[in-house]
Amino acid sequence: MIGNYWIGWVWAIIAAPFIGSFLGVLIQRLPAGMPVAWARSACPHCDRRLSAADLFPVASWLLSSGRCRYCATPLGMFYPGIEIAALAVAVWAAAALPDPLLIWAGCLLGWSLLAAATVDSRHLILPDILVLPLIPAGILLHAWIAPGQWTDNLVGALIGFALFAVISLAYRGMRRREGLGLGDAKLLAAAGAWVGWVGLPSVVLLGAIFGLATALVLRMTGRNVGRVTELPFGPALALAFWLVWLYGPLVPA
Protein backbone atom coordinates (compact mmCIF):
# COMPACT_ATOMS: atom_id res chain seq x y z
CA MET A 1 0.00 0.00 0.00
CA ILE A 2 1.56 3.19 -1.19
CA GLY A 3 -0.23 5.26 1.47
CA ASN A 4 1.25 3.22 4.29
CA TYR A 5 4.63 3.48 2.72
CA TRP A 6 4.40 7.28 2.80
CA ILE A 7 3.20 7.30 6.39
CA GLY A 8 6.11 5.04 7.17
CA TRP A 9 9.08 6.84 5.83
CA VAL A 10 8.14 10.37 4.79
CA TRP A 11 6.91 11.29 8.27
CA ALA A 12 9.79 9.53 9.96
CA ILE A 13 12.25 11.56 7.88
CA ILE A 14 10.40 14.85 8.45
CA ALA A 15 10.25 14.22 12.21
CA ALA A 16 13.85 13.03 12.50
CA PRO A 17 15.73 16.37 12.75
CA PHE A 18 13.27 17.60 15.41
CA ILE A 19 13.71 14.36 17.35
CA GLY A 20 17.46 14.90 16.95
CA SER A 21 17.11 18.34 18.50
CA PHE A 22 15.28 16.77 21.47
CA LEU A 23 17.95 14.04 21.74
CA GLY A 24 20.57 16.79 21.94
CA VAL A 25 18.81 18.25 24.99
CA LEU A 26 18.46 14.76 26.48
CA ILE A 27 22.17 13.98 25.95
CA GLN A 28 23.21 17.24 27.60
CA ARG A 29 20.84 17.09 30.54
CA LEU A 30 20.44 13.40 31.49
CA PRO A 31 24.01 12.86 32.77
CA ALA A 32 23.90 16.21 34.58
CA GLY A 33 20.71 15.18 36.38
CA MET A 34 18.91 18.22 34.97
CA PRO A 35 15.21 18.09 34.08
CA VAL A 36 14.74 17.12 30.46
CA ALA A 37 12.65 19.49 28.35
CA TRP A 38 11.41 19.21 24.79
CA ALA A 39 13.70 21.98 23.62
CA ARG A 40 16.57 24.18 24.69
CA SER A 41 15.18 27.20 26.47
CA ALA A 42 18.03 29.69 26.51
CA CYS A 43 21.49 30.35 25.07
CA PRO A 44 24.03 28.84 27.54
CA HIS A 45 26.24 31.94 27.17
CA CYS A 46 23.97 34.98 27.24
CA ASP A 47 20.84 33.36 28.71
CA ARG A 48 18.60 34.94 26.08
CA ARG A 49 15.40 32.95 25.61
CA LEU A 50 15.44 31.00 22.36
CA SER A 51 12.41 31.24 20.08
CA ALA A 52 11.10 28.67 17.63
CA ALA A 53 13.09 30.44 14.90
CA ASP A 54 16.30 29.75 16.84
CA LEU A 55 15.47 26.09 17.27
CA PHE A 56 14.64 24.92 13.74
CA PRO A 57 16.97 21.93 13.23
CA VAL A 58 20.14 22.56 11.21
CA ALA A 59 18.58 25.54 9.32
CA SER A 60 18.77 27.94 12.31
CA TRP A 61 22.37 26.93 12.83
CA LEU A 62 23.25 27.48 9.15
CA LEU A 63 21.40 30.81 8.93
CA SER A 64 23.24 32.20 11.94
CA SER A 65 26.63 30.76 10.79
CA GLY A 66 26.75 28.56 13.88
CA ARG A 67 26.62 31.48 16.31
CA CYS A 68 24.07 32.67 18.86
CA ARG A 69 21.91 35.35 17.19
CA TYR A 70 22.06 37.52 20.31
CA CYS A 71 25.61 37.28 21.67
CA ALA A 72 27.43 35.82 18.61
CA THR A 73 29.11 33.10 20.72
CA PRO A 74 29.96 30.11 18.48
CA LEU A 75 27.47 27.34 19.24
CA GLY A 76 29.63 24.38 18.21
CA MET A 77 28.71 21.40 16.08
CA PHE A 78 26.92 19.40 18.79
CA TYR A 79 23.26 20.18 18.02
CA PRO A 80 23.45 20.18 14.21
CA GLY A 81 25.58 17.01 14.48
CA ILE A 82 22.93 15.16 16.53
CA GLU A 83 20.13 16.49 14.29
CA ILE A 84 21.89 15.22 11.16
CA ALA A 85 22.69 11.88 12.86
CA ALA A 86 18.99 11.45 13.81
CA LEU A 87 18.04 12.16 10.19
CA ALA A 88 20.63 9.63 9.01
CA VAL A 89 19.08 7.00 11.32
CA ALA A 90 15.62 7.59 9.77
CA VAL A 91 16.94 7.50 6.18
CA TRP A 92 18.89 4.33 6.96
CA ALA A 93 15.84 2.65 8.56
CA ALA A 94 13.61 3.69 5.64
CA ALA A 95 16.12 2.33 3.12
CA ALA A 96 16.65 -0.98 4.91
CA LEU A 97 13.20 -1.88 6.23
CA PRO A 98 10.15 -3.00 4.25
CA ASP A 99 7.12 -1.58 6.08
CA PRO A 100 5.95 1.41 8.15
CA LEU A 101 5.72 -0.39 11.50
CA LEU A 102 9.27 -1.63 11.16
CA ILE A 103 10.56 1.74 9.95
CA TRP A 104 9.12 3.48 13.02
CA ALA A 105 10.38 0.70 15.31
CA GLY A 106 13.79 1.02 13.64
CA CYS A 107 13.77 4.80 14.14
CA LEU A 108 12.92 4.45 17.85
CA LEU A 109 15.67 1.86 18.25
CA GLY A 110 18.22 3.88 16.26
CA TRP A 111 17.44 7.15 18.06
CA SER A 112 17.67 5.47 21.48
CA LEU A 113 20.99 3.87 20.53
CA LEU A 114 22.30 7.16 19.13
CA ALA A 115 21.52 9.00 22.38
CA ALA A 116 22.84 6.20 24.62
CA ALA A 117 26.07 5.83 22.61
CA THR A 118 26.69 9.59 22.61
CA VAL A 119 26.19 9.83 26.39
CA ASP A 120 28.51 6.82 26.85
CA SER A 121 31.24 8.31 24.67
CA ARG A 122 31.17 11.53 26.73
CA HIS A 123 30.53 10.25 30.26
CA LEU A 124 31.21 6.48 30.23
CA ILE A 125 27.67 5.70 31.32
CA LEU A 126 24.74 4.15 29.48
CA PRO A 127 21.62 5.72 31.03
CA ASP A 128 19.07 3.09 32.11
CA ILE A 129 16.24 5.29 30.90
CA LEU A 130 17.52 5.01 27.31
CA VAL A 131 18.50 1.34 27.40
CA LEU A 132 16.04 -0.55 29.62
CA PRO A 133 12.83 0.35 27.68
CA LEU A 134 14.41 -1.30 24.62
CA ILE A 135 14.16 -4.71 26.34
CA PRO A 136 10.32 -4.97 26.60
CA ALA A 137 10.00 -2.98 23.33
CA GLY A 138 12.10 -5.54 21.44
CA ILE A 139 10.25 -8.53 22.89
CA LEU A 140 6.80 -6.99 22.25
CA LEU A 141 7.66 -5.90 18.70
CA HIS A 142 8.91 -9.36 17.76
CA ALA A 143 5.93 -11.04 19.49
CA TRP A 144 3.77 -8.86 17.21
CA ILE A 145 5.59 -9.56 13.95
CA ALA A 146 6.48 -13.22 14.58
CA PRO A 147 4.08 -14.54 17.26
CA GLY A 148 5.63 -18.00 17.42
CA GLN A 149 9.19 -16.84 18.04
CA TRP A 150 9.08 -14.23 20.78
CA THR A 151 10.60 -16.67 23.27
CA ASP A 152 13.82 -16.48 21.19
CA ASN A 153 13.86 -12.75 21.98
CA LEU A 154 13.12 -13.26 25.68
CA VAL A 155 15.87 -15.88 25.94
CA GLY A 156 18.17 -13.55 23.97
CA ALA A 157 17.64 -10.78 26.51
CA LEU A 158 18.37 -13.11 29.44
CA ILE A 159 21.49 -14.62 27.84
CA GLY A 160 22.72 -11.18 26.76
CA PHE A 161 22.51 -9.80 30.26
CA ALA A 162 23.93 -12.92 31.93
CA LEU A 163 26.89 -13.12 29.52
CA PHE A 164 28.20 -9.60 30.12
CA ALA A 165 27.24 -9.55 33.81
CA VAL A 166 29.37 -12.66 34.40
CA ILE A 167 32.31 -11.21 32.42
CA SER A 168 31.96 -7.92 34.29
CA LEU A 169 31.96 -9.59 37.73
CA ALA A 170 34.85 -11.93 36.84
CA TYR A 171 36.92 -9.01 35.54
CA ARG A 172 36.20 -6.92 38.58
CA GLY A 173 37.24 -9.83 40.78
CA MET A 174 40.53 -10.36 38.91
CA ARG A 175 41.62 -6.81 38.22
CA ARG A 176 39.89 -5.02 41.08
CA ARG A 177 38.40 -2.49 38.74
CA GLU A 178 35.63 -2.28 36.22
CA GLY A 179 36.32 -3.39 32.65
CA LEU A 180 32.84 -3.90 31.33
CA GLY A 181 30.06 -2.02 33.06
CA LEU A 182 26.64 -3.38 33.90
CA GLY A 183 25.35 -0.75 31.46
CA ASP A 184 26.96 -2.82 28.69
CA ALA A 185 25.18 -5.94 30.06
CA LYS A 186 21.82 -4.12 29.91
CA LEU A 187 22.58 -2.98 26.36
CA LEU A 188 23.42 -6.55 25.33
CA ALA A 189 20.16 -7.68 26.97
CA ALA A 190 18.35 -5.13 24.79
CA ALA A 191 20.24 -6.45 21.75
CA GLY A 192 19.14 -10.00 22.62
CA ALA A 193 15.54 -8.79 22.89
CA TRP A 194 15.70 -7.40 19.35
CA VAL A 195 17.92 -9.87 17.47
CA GLY A 196 17.06 -13.03 19.49
CA TRP A 197 19.64 -15.35 20.99
CA VAL A 198 20.60 -16.47 17.46
CA GLY A 199 21.88 -12.97 16.67
CA LEU A 200 23.79 -12.41 19.91
CA PRO A 201 27.16 -13.95 18.90
CA SER A 202 27.23 -11.62 15.85
CA VAL A 203 26.51 -8.58 18.05
CA VAL A 204 29.28 -9.50 20.49
CA LEU A 205 31.79 -10.26 17.72
CA LEU A 206 31.06 -7.11 15.69
CA GLY A 207 31.00 -5.01 18.88
CA ALA A 208 34.43 -6.32 19.86
CA ILE A 209 35.81 -5.61 16.36
CA PHE A 210 34.41 -2.04 16.35
CA GLY A 211 35.69 -1.49 19.90
CA LEU A 212 39.21 -2.66 19.01
CA ALA A 213 39.16 -0.59 15.82
CA THR A 214 38.24 2.50 17.87
CA ALA A 215 41.08 1.85 20.33
CA LEU A 216 43.53 1.40 17.42
CA VAL A 217 42.44 4.62 15.72
CA LEU A 218 42.70 6.53 19.00
CA ARG A 219 46.20 5.14 19.59
CA MET A 220 47.33 5.94 16.04
CA THR A 221 46.04 9.49 16.34
CA GLY A 222 48.23 9.95 19.38
CA ARG A 223 45.73 9.43 22.21
CA ASN A 224 47.18 7.55 25.10
CA VAL A 225 45.18 4.34 25.10
CA GLY A 226 46.74 1.97 27.58
CA ARG A 227 45.48 -0.99 29.53
CA VAL A 228 44.05 1.27 32.18
CA THR A 229 42.35 3.77 29.89
CA GLU A 230 38.62 3.39 30.13
CA LEU A 231 37.09 3.29 26.71
CA PRO A 232 33.34 3.33 26.30
CA PHE A 233 32.15 0.06 24.78
CA GLY A 234 28.58 1.32 24.33
CA PRO A 235 29.03 3.02 20.92
CA ALA A 236 30.69 -0.08 19.39
CA LEU A 237 28.04 -2.36 20.88
CA ALA A 238 25.21 -0.05 19.77
CA LEU A 239 26.46 -0.03 16.16
CA ALA A 240 26.79 -3.83 16.16
CA PHE A 241 23.27 -4.17 17.63
CA TRP A 242 21.82 -1.85 14.93
CA LEU A 243 23.56 -3.66 12.04
CA VAL A 244 22.58 -7.16 13.20
CA TRP A 245 18.94 -6.11 13.76
CA LEU A 246 18.73 -4.52 10.31
CA TYR A 247 20.64 -7.10 8.29
CA GLY A 248 20.59 -10.30 10.38
CA PRO A 249 23.37 -12.38 11.93
CA LEU A 250 26.76 -12.77 10.21
CA VAL A 251 26.00 -16.44 9.52
CA PRO A 252 22.30 -16.69 8.65
CA ALA A 253 20.55 -19.30 10.78
Ligand SMILES: [Zn+2]
Ligand atom coordinates in the same frame (compact mmCIF):
# COMPACT_ATOMS: atom_id res chain seq x y z
ZN1 LIG B 1 23.86 33.84 23.30
